[in-house]
Amino acid sequence: MRAAEPRTIPVFGLYGEVAETTIPGFVHAERIGSSASLHGWEIGVHRHVNLSQALVVTEGGGISRIDGRQDVIVAPWLIWVPASVVHAFSFRPGTDGIVLSVADDFLGSVIEHDHEAARLREAADAMFSGRLGAPDEIDLDLRLILDALAHEVFGHLPGSISVVAALAKLVLVGVLRTRAARAIVEPAAVARADLHRRFRRLVEAHLRENWPVARFAAELGVSTDRLHAACTEAVGRAPQVIIHDRLMLEAKRSLIYTTLSVAKIAFDLGFNDPAYFSRFFSSRAGMSPAAYRKRGHAEPAPQA
Structure with a gap:
């Protein structure tokens, strides 16, 4: 068995x-x-x-x-x-x-x-x-x-x-x-790097709550433009892309490391509609969640 x-x-x-x-x-x-x-x-x-x-x-x-x-x-x-x-x-x-x-x-x-x-x-x-x-x-x-x-x-x-x-x-x-x-x-560069770090920590804390970028910026006490500048300077990626990348990483981990259904994974990640989650995942991974799970069991899993 x-x-x-x-x-x-x-x-x-x-x-x-x-x-x-x-x-x-x-x-x-x-x-x-x-x-x-x-x-x-x-x-x-x-x-x-x-x-x-x-x-x-x-x-x-x-x-x-x-x-x-x-x-x-x-x-x-x-x-x-x-x-x-x-x-x-x-x-x-x-x-x-x-x-x-x-x-x-x-x-x-x-x-x-x-x-x-x-x-x-x-x-x-x-x-x-x-x-x-x-x-x-x-x-x-x-x-x-x-x-x-x-x-x-x-x-x-x-x-x-x-x-x-x-x-x-x-x-x-x-x-x-x-x-x-x-x-x-280099006070300005350090401040921008620190803002990016604090944003990433907020993303980790509220990943499953479907916050928009404006909510993150408000929690950090900065404008969305300032948050965008800090993230693009630090890692070359916009805040929304960082959030989506993190959701994708968590989705891939769950598909490979757990036996949770695709629908349960979607709800756990804050998606109200499993079908929308499947489209979100497929557009970024180039395959459906089910196909990724099947392939992932035969290949090294994503790390972070």
Whole structure:
């Protein structure tokens, strides 16, 4: 008898490890080279639910693709990837540094009682990719902090949880200060990139509610023209296209990874009419949802 197909979409814990949930309080640190080399220096498109990551590239470089934005990485380089943000990396062979993975519950406990909690939360929620702030520029040496974290995570010494919490907070402060330093250099570009990021987060939160672009713009406190400019500069795509792309991705995942009917998928995605959903899908995929499901079971599934 054929095994039942999954009705839920698998998510990544660490890259290459499929997990249903992130372990509460999970903190992990490892060398970039030791992990990336196992995958041919190519870290494919993926995301982590309830898990944020900081990468400090100390040697080499490559290309990062984060939430639709592409950057050329040149060491020393800092990357902060909030939970659920889609990302991928192409590293040059020999690239090294440290990647820190922190569960959201642990990150929240680090931030919660700090008098600057709002600013630290902002840093935790905002994607960043840019030149690593020099120690004399941000008054912190993130390379040394992450080295200490990597050592402490596996040390199992008394008080290690407190040390890891303190160091994780310092990482967030370093991200916050580095972002602030970059904003001084290019404030307009940073503001547009931040608007695009906030729009993408709203799309994720309200994907199934059939919001028009004007509703998203109003929630963000900007005009539709300003939102359009921010999105086209960041990823070369209009807000409506971004919304449709995201709906298509979710539809494709559901068709391949679940056994839900096409009508149920349509209703779950906010479509009132399954026939309209089928036309919407067919015009963009070049085939009906049923045909895509049939073909998808024989080919690699879409990733994000």
